[in-house]
Amino acid sequence: MLPFALSLSVATIALATGGCTVNNQKAVSDEAPQVAPILTSEDAIDDQTFAQPQVARVTHVDLDVELNFEDQSVEGEAVLDVQAADGAKEIILDNDGYTVRSITDGKGKPLKYELGEAVEGKGRPLTIQIGDARQIKIAYSAKDADALQWLSPEQTAGGEYPYLFSQGQAILNRTWIPTQDSPGIRQTWKARIVAPKPLDVVMSGLKVGEVEDVDGNKRAFTFEMDKPVAPYLIAIAAGDIDFRELGPRTGVWAEPAVLDRAAEELSDTEQLVEAAEALYGPYRWGRYDMIVLPPAFPYGGMENPVMTFLTPTFIAGDKSNNGLIAHELAHSWSGNLVTNAVWGDGWLNEGVTSYFENRIVEAVYGKKRAEQEAALAYANIEETLADVGEDAPGTALHTDGKEDLVGSAIAYDKGSYFLRTVENIVGRERFDAWLRQWFDNHAFQPATSAMLLADMEKNLVRDEDEAKRLMLREWIYEPGLPSNVAKPDPKAFADVDNAVNAYAKNGTLPKNWTEWTSAERQRFLDNIPKKRTAEQLATLNDTLKLDQSGNNEELFLWLELALANRYEPAVPQAEDFLARIGRAKFVRPLFTVLWDQGEWGRAIARHTYKKTRPGYHAVTRGGIDALIGKEG
The missing domain is CATH 3.30.2010.30 (Zincin-like)
Structure with a gap:
C-alpha cells in the first residue's frame, strides 16, 4: 500500500459520535447512530455555513408549523436538541430570511439572540446564547422562502387546489427551517404539518400516527426521520395528490x-x-x-x-x-447514506451515484442501454472540457464549492467515469466489494474526498504498480480527464454515428428512427451539424416528427437546435415548452440559446420570461435572472 497521511479528526473532542468511527472496517448494522460524527479536518470545514459544530451542533429538529397558502408562508415552532462542548455558551444557526419571534430554552426561559450581518448567497448568522440549555424552542415564520415553491391552482394538473413543494439542496432549507444548514451536520427530525383540507402532505420521513383534524377545515400530518440525515434532505410537498402502491415497499404519489x-x-x-x-x-x-x-x-x-x-x-x-x-x-446509498461533508466534494454524492445508476440500468435494462447511456455521459464530459478547457480548475472532482461553471459534466459524469476506470483496472468483483464496504463502514456519516482516497489506498489498491495505473489522486484533485480513462464502448453508437455521418454528408435521414432507443435518438440529435437552414430543419422535423415527441429529452434537443438557427415555426412550441416546464436543465439552455441569437432571440426571451418567471422555482430563476433580468 502507498502511504497516505490523512489528517482527520472525528469530533470526539467534546461531541459524542454515537459509537461510530470513521475508519472502522467492521461492517455496521442497519441501525443508524442517533448522533453522527462531526469531521474536523481542514477539508471538512464547511465555509457555506455560519455554524461552528465543533463547539455546539444541532442533533435533532422538531417542527410544528402551519402552511398558509394565502400569503405563501410557514409559521410555527422549531425545537432543537443541542450538543455542545464543555464551556460552550452559544450556538450559531443559519438564517436566510425566516423571521424569529422568540427563542426560549426547554423550560420556557427566554434566551438572548442576535442576527448578524448578511453575506450574499449565504444569509445571516443567528447566534443564540444557550448557557447550559441543551434544548431550544424557536417561534418563527418564513415568507417568500427560496426553498418553497407555492403554486396556484392554475399551475397544477387538476386546476382546483394550490400546491407546495420544497427544494432544499444545496443551502436553501435555511430559508424556512431554523437549523445548522450544512451537509456535514447530520440531524434526525420530526415534523407536524398543518395544512388546509383537502390537501395531503408528504415529507422525506415516514408518516407517524393518524391524520389529525384541526379546527374543522384543516388537518395535521406527522412525520419522522429517525436516522441522522443532512439537513438539505428535509423536504415537504402538499397538494391534491393520491397514492398508488407499486410493490411491497414502493409506491408513488401524484395528482389524480x-x-x-x-x-x-x-x-x-x-x-x-x-x-x-x-x-x-x-x-x-x-x-x-x-x-x-x-x-x-x-x-x-x-x-x-x-x-x-x-x-x-x-x-x-x-x-x-x-x-x-x-x-x-x-x-x-451514495448521498443519503454517505454524504459529502462540504459542497466542494459534491462528486461523492453525484459521481458515485451516477456510476451506481449505470450499474442498476445494466442489471435491469441490459448492457446495451447501460453502455449507450454511459457514452452519452462521456460525450458530455468531452463537450464541457472543449468549452471550458482541459486545465480549468472547476474540472477537478474536488473543488472549493464556491461556483459551478461546468454543469453536471464533472461532478456527475467525470465522477462516474472515475469509478468506471477503477473498476476496469481492478476488476468488477474487487471493486464491488470495496464500494460495498465503503457504504457499510461510513453509513449515516459525512465523508470527504480525502477519506475516500485513503480508503481506496488502504482497502482496494494492492501494490505500488496498481496505484500508478489507477492515478487516484489525479482523478480527484487534478483538472481534465486522466490518460487512463476507461472510454465507452465505441460500438455503443456505431449505427447512430454512421447515420450522423450520412446525414451530414448528403442529408440522408435514418429510416429506422422509431426503432431506435431514446439514447440513440438523443445521440443523433446532439451530433448532427448545428448549422441548419429553415428548409433542412423543416425536412428533419417533418420526417422524424420531432415536434411530436413524447420524450422531453428529445423534444428539448429539437427545440435547442431549431432556436439556434432562428427557425420561426419552432418558436410557438418553444414558448409553450418554457411555459409548462420549470426544469432548469431544459429552461436555462433554451433561454441562453435565445439570448445568444441577438435581438431576434432576445425579444422572444424577454417576452416569454415575463410570463413564465412567476411559475419557476428560485433554483431555475437564478441563472435566467442573471442572463435576462428579473423583469424579462
Whole structure:
C-alpha cells in the first residue's frame, strides 16, 4: 500500500459520535447512530455555513408549523436538541430570511439572540446564547422562502387546489427551517404539518400516527426521520395528490390526472430496488416512495429519503428515462447514506451515484442501454472540457464549492467515469466489494474526498504498480480527464454515428428512427451539424416528427437546435415548452440559446420570461435572472 497521511479528526473532542468511527472496517448494522460524527479536518470545514459544530451542533429538529397558502408562508415552532462542548455558551444557526419571534430554552426561559450581518448567497448568522440549555424552542415564520415553491391552482394538473413543494439542496432549507444548514451536520427530525383540507402532505420521513383534524377545515400530518440525515434532505410537498402502491415497499404519489401515467412509468421500481440491493447491500430507509410533482419542479429528481421528488418531464410512456429513477434510488446509498461533508466534494454524492445508476440500468435494462447511456455521459464530459478547457480548475472532482461553471459534466459524469476506470483496472468483483464496504463502514456519516482516497489506498489498491495505473489522486484533485480513462464502448453508437455521418454528408435521414432507443435518438440529435437552414430543419422535423415527441429529452434537443438557427415555426412550441416546464436543465439552455441569437432571440426571451418567471422555482430563476433580468 502507498502511504497516505490523512489528517482527520472525528469530533470526539467534546461531541459524542454515537459509537461510530470513521475508519472502522467492521461492517455496521442497519441501525443508524442517533448522533453522527462531526469531521474536523481542514477539508471538512464547511465555509457555506455560519455554524461552528465543533463547539455546539444541532442533533435533532422538531417542527410544528402551519402552511398558509394565502400569503405563501410557514409559521410555527422549531425545537432543537443541542450538543455542545464543555464551556460552550452559544450556538450559531443559519438564517436566510425566516423571521424569529422568540427563542426560549426547554423550560420556557427566554434566551438572548442576535442576527448578524448578511453575506450574499449565504444569509445571516443567528447566534443564540444557550448557557447550559441543551434544548431550544424557536417561534418563527418564513415568507417568500427560496426553498418553497407555492403554486396556484392554475399551475397544477387538476386546476382546483394550490400546491407546495420544497427544494432544499444545496443551502436553501435555511430559508424556512431554523437549523445548522450544512451537509456535514447530520440531524434526525420530526415534523407536524398543518395544512388546509383537502390537501395531503408528504415529507422525506415516514408518516407517524393518524391524520389529525384541526379546527374543522384543516388537518395535521406527522412525520419522522429517525436516522441522522443532512439537513438539505428535509423536504415537504402538499397538494391534491393520491397514492398508488407499486410493490411491497414502493409506491408513488401524484395528482389524480397524472397518477395512472406515473404509476405505469414507475412500475419497474421494486425491481430497481432489488437490483441496487444485490449490488451494494440492503436498502436501509424502510420504504422507497416517490412523488411526481407539477412541472415547475426545477430538477429531474431529488433524492429526499423515503420520498424521491420527480419531475413529470421524465414520463415518456416507454420507461426510456428511467435512468433518472435508478439515479435517485442509488442516492439512498451514495448521498443519503454517505454524504459529502462540504459542497466542494459534491462528486461523492453525484459521481458515485451516477456510476451506481449505470450499474442498476445494466442489471435491469441490459448492457446495451447501460453502455449507450454511459457514452452519452462521456460525450458530455468531452463537450464541457472543449468549452471550458482541459486545465480549468472547476474540472477537478474536488473543488472549493464556491461556483459551478461546468454543469453536471464533472461532478456527475467525470465522477462516474472515475469509478468506471477503477473498476476496469481492478476488476468488477474487487471493486464491488470495496464500494460495498465503503457504504457499510461510513453509513449515516459525512465523508470527504480525502477519506475516500485513503480508503481506496488502504482497502482496494494492492501494490505500488496498481496505484500508478489507477492515478487516484489525479482523478480527484487534478483538472481534465486522466490518460487512463476507461472510454465507452465505441460500438455503443456505431449505427447512430454512421447515420450522423450520412446525414451530414448528403442529408440522408435514418429510416429506422422509431426503432431506435431514446439514447440513440438523443445521440443523433446532439451530433448532427448545428448549422441548419429553415428548409433542412423543416425536412428533419417533418420526417422524424420531432415536434411530436413524447420524450422531453428529445423534444428539448429539437427545440435547442431549431432556436439556434432562428427557425420561426419552432418558436410557438418553444414558448409553450418554457411555459409548462420549470426544469432548469431544459429552461436555462433554451433561454441562453435565445439570448445568444441577438435581438431576434432576445425579444422572444424577454417576452416569454415575463410570463413564465412567476411559475419557476428560485433554483431555475437564478441563472435566467442573471442572463435576462428579473423583469424579462
